[in-house]
Amino acid sequence: MNDAPxxxxxxxxxxxxxxxxxxxxxxxxxxxxxxxxxxxVMGPSGxxxxxxxxxxxxxxxxxxxxxxxxxxxxxxxxxxxxxxxRRDRLGYVFQFYNLIPTLTxxxxxxxxxxxxxxxxxxxxxxxxxxxxxxxxxxRADHKPSELSGGEQQRxxxxxxxxxxxxLVLLDEPTGDLDSATGxxxxxxxxxxxxxxxxxxxxxTHDAAVAAISSRVVKLRDGxxxxxxxxxx
Numbered sequence: 001m002n003d004a005p006x007x008x009x010x011x012x013x014x015x016x017x018x019x020x021x022x023x024x025x026x027x028x029x030x031x032x033x034x035x036x037x038x039x040x041v042m043g044p045s046g047x048x049x050x051x052x053x054x055x056x057x058x059x060x061x062x063x064x065x066x067x068x069x070x071x072x073x074x075x076x077x078x079x080x081x082x083x084x085x086r087r088d089r090l091g092y093v094f095q096f097y098n099l100i101p102t103l104t105x106x107x108x109x110x111x112x113x114x115x116x117x118x119x120x121x122x123x124x125x126x127x128x129x130x131x132x133x134x135x136x137x138x139r140a141d142h143k144p145s146e147l148s149g150g151e152q153q154r155x156x157x158x159x160x161x162x163x164x165x166x167l168v169l170l171d172e173p174t175g176d177l178d179s180a181t182g183x184x185x186x187x188x189x190x191x192x193x194x195x196x197x198x199x200x201x202x203x204t205h206d207a208a209v210a211a212i213s214s215r216v217v218k219l220r221d222g223x224x225x226x227x228x229x230x231x232x
Contacts, residue, residue: 004071006167006199007033007056013064014051014222025051027222028065033167038193038200040210043219049203052219053169056201057092058082070166087115091160091168095175097152099144105131105155106140112162130158134188150181157188161198170202174209186212 012029015022026048033039041049054060055067058074067074070089074082086092099108109130110123118126131137134154144152153173160168173189174182190212192198202209210216210230218225 004068005032006035006037006070007031007201008068009052009056009065010067011065012052012055012062012067014048014055014060015063024222026055026062029219029222029224031217031224031227033199033201035166035199036193036197037215038189038213039202040213040216041201041203041219042205042210042216043225045205047219048222049219050171053092053171053201053203056167057090057169058086059092087112088163089166091162091165093153093156093160093168093170093173095172097144097149097156099152099155099159101144104141104143105136105147105151105158108144108155109159109162112159116163126162127158130161131155133161134158148181149177150184153177153181153185154188157185157192161192167199167201170200170204172204172206173202174204174206182206182208 009029009031012026013024014026015024029052041052043049051060055062056069061075069085072085074085077085100111103111106127109127113123113126128140131140134157136151136154139147139151147155173185177185186208189200193200202213204210213230215229217227
């Protein structure tokens, strides 16, 4: 078993060029996420939350510093190896779901497994189990346009779990949902973390997410302002 943290970031910097100016989105972030943790990353708009998730998820590359996921330094990977790591060890849940509109819920969940080379029978069995896990066993053959926002978010979470990743990243998972549906999604995340030990790293403005997490990392101006465990 791999004993490395799910995530380790050292001296992480990220700058973006706007016109003739370089704007620092992250300015020296150090962070470690242990397996089984539920870490809420909070802070005002523009503080670097989504940038941090994108660097950890291998979607973007740091200007300086390094990120390890599941013990692998991702900046040293080839494009092909990084694609494999994102497919096999990372799950990503985007704020607006990013489901494939022409595919059913089941087919969306099967897609990552298809690219991993799983057989049709394996994909079908795993997708059915995940749909049941997120409370959508009866919605398997519905396309995203036939699902509510909360149901689409549940499918997105199930898809992120398809290849049993070391880490699931979620960007504002309740940001586009009404409060009641948001509470349902939070209950699902809490269950996945507490009962099934799924490692979660969540960028959020929502204090309710922080309340059910095991730890809150607050960013301000691209730096870690505070990092504290949440009292049970």
